[in-house]
Amino acid sequence: MLGHKRSYTVDSFQSYLSEWTQTFTAADSHSSPIAVNCSVPQVSVLGPIQFVSYTEDVADLFNRHSVNFHLFVDDKQLYTRATPGHEAIARQKLSACIDLVAWCASRRLKLNASKTELIWFGSRTTLSKIATDRSVTVGSMDVQSTDIVSNLGVLLDSELTMKQHVNKVTLPAHVSTICVG
Numbered sequence: 001m002l003g004h005k006r007s008y009t010v011d012s013f014q015s016y017l018s019e020w021t022q023t024f025t026a027a028d029s030h031s032s033p034i035a036v037n038c039s040v041p042q043v044s045v046l047g048p049i050q051f052v053s054y055t056e057d058v059a060d061l062f063n064r065h066s067v068n069f070h071l072f073v074d075d076k077q078l079y080t081r082a083t084p085g086h087e088a089i090a091r092q093k094l095s096a097c098i099d100l101v102a103w104c105a106s107r108r109l110k111l112n113a114s115k116t117e118l119i120w121f122g123s124r125t126t127l128s129k130i131a132t133d134r135s136v137t138v139g140s141m142d143v144q145s146t147d148i149v150s151n152l153g154v155l156l157d158s159e160l161t162m163k164q165h166v167n168k169v170t171l172p173a174h175v176s177t178i179c180v181g
Helices: 002-017 046-055 058-064 087-106 124-128 163-180
Strands: 020-022 034-036 068-072 075-079 136-138 141-143 148-151 154-157
Touching: 058 068, 058 087, 075 087, 087 136, 154 163
Parallel strands: none
Antiparallel strands: 020 034, 068 075, 136 141, 148 154
16 A cells, blocks of 8 residues: 555656646747756746755755855855954855856756855954955856845845845835825
8 A cells, every 4th residue: 555655646746747848928929838858847836845855955065065054945045154364264165165056057057146145244343354355256256245235135234234224124114204294
């Protein structure tokens, strides 16, 4: 009985992942169906779950390089700690993850350079002691540091003052108050 259930489950899962096609539509024109030979279907609740299982071993890659991380479905955040004068070690740790590019390619994924951000957090005094070259190389891409990043909709600045985020959140209320008044 157990063998029958397992076979049914595997068959169901395989049928869900196979024989997918996609079509393209522009105005009133439609392309012929094209077979999708890779990727994870995202047309049901199982799509995100399967994507996570498809990419979960990326944690092994980050652990090999002693880099801390957070994973959010298709978003990966790497971080490490550095003291002034030793930031080159942190940059090297993050740059050592260049095999992330190969990892993505092996799964037919692409590391989106335009969405890759780098920020150094610390007090104004600490940040002034960090070397002027704060970039990190990922594959063939140099990622320059910035003073503000968006993290799950929250704007974080390098000194963690939250000024930009508070301004973003309160501006609509301020504008509404002016219009009502």
